[in-house]
Amino acid sequence: MSIVASGASALPSAPDGKGVGPLLRGWREQRRVSQLELALRAGSSARHISFIETGRSRPSEEMVLRLAEHLEVPVRERNALLLAAGYAPHYPETPLDDPAMDALREGMERLIQGYEPYPALVVDATYNVLAANRGIAMLLDGIPEALLAPPLNAMRLTLHPEGMAPRIRNHRAWRDHLLEQMDRQIALRRSEPLRALYEEVAAYPVPDPTPEDQPLDAVPYFALPMRIEHDGRVLSFISSISTFNTPMDVTVSELAIETFLPADPATAKYLQNLRS
CATH class of the missing domain: 1.10.260.40 (lambda repressor-like DNA-binding domains)
Incomplete structure (x- = not known):
């Protein structure tokens, strides 16, 4: 993408x-x-x-x-x-499709494509998906077209009852992690659009707890994984988010690259076999 x-x-x-x-x-x-x-x-x-x-x-x-x-x-x-204070804005806000952003766009595309077969995507300040690789496309198999219509939103896709939520085995723990992440960003940015998104996804129905919805200190991983069913298997991923240091443009300051690292050898082997 x-x-x-x-x-x-x-x-x-x-x-x-x-x-x-x-x-x-x-x-x-x-x-x-x-x-x-x-x-x-x-x-x-x-x-x-x-x-x-x-x-x-x-x-x-x-x-x-x-x-x-x-x-x-x-x-x-x-x-x-x-x-x-009566001064002109200091930081420009350059659209991503501006020619001045060519190097940035190409660099991010190479980065997420080079991360395959593992999932990776680029989102903006309200989690709208700006780019995604084939690893992400794999996780979206079976999601209704209505949720896949632009603009794609990573939080809606993950937590909506017709999105990925029914396939996430530790849904409650992963949902709590995402809502806490959004809450911290709202406090940092004072963003009304982000607050509206938070209120929307927090109101989605929550499935009954499963044995995998355990406290964070009881998770047998080095970080909380997202455990999701795919094609009859349960895949485990650890999420990592990267942003740009010292951004000088509003658009760049609000970009984030999220990558999903296999959390166990079985997930890594399965994804490598898909690519071969």
């Missing part, structure tokens, strides 16, 4: 009625950092941070970016902070 653009979002606008001060204070409180600690990190003073947060002082563009970096504000939200 080739990489597809998910549709570029408009650059963020400053929230109505909010200046940069209250927004920065919100991020600082969410990160549980004191004004003094933030000032020390940013090479400023607690008094200056206080003045910025209360609107008594307008921060420079450089200061906004410096504070955002030390508060680990996502790239998209850094643009929103700049707009709230």
Whole structure:
């Protein structure tokens, strides 16, 4: 499956009625950092941070970016902070189908194709699938066409009762893992679309527990596996997610490459035999 653009979002606008001060204070409180600690990190003073947060002082563009970096504000939200302070956005948001992204697209395609026969895919900030290899296509065998219509969404495909969910042997444990992962990302990004997706998939019916739905500390693996039935067999995979270091573009900052490593020799042998 080739990489597809998910549709570029408009650059963020400053929230109505909010200046940069209250927004920065919100991020600082969410990160549980004191004004003094933030000032020390940013090479400023607690008094200056206080003045910025209360609107008594307008921060420079450089200061906004410096504070955002030390508060680990996502790239998209850094643009929103700049707009709230009266500055132009600093980070572009380039559509994936733009020629400027050719090298990125080709690199990601080579990466996930080179990972075959093991499954791998590329998703955006709301888990829309932008690319997937043949290992992923294998796991989607038998899923209704309605769920496979664009835009594919990895969370819906995994947790929907007509998707992969009925074939995941440790569904409750895997579901809990995915919901916790989304919850952490919502706290980090303050993303309303991601929150809406979370509420949707969390409301899907949950199958009755199975013997494999055991606590994390009782799982006999080095990490929680996804154990899924395929063609009369149970395959076990460990998931790993990679993102880009120091992204300078909103689109790139929200890309993630998820790979599934066989969790046992039987799964690895089965997948290798499929390729031969």
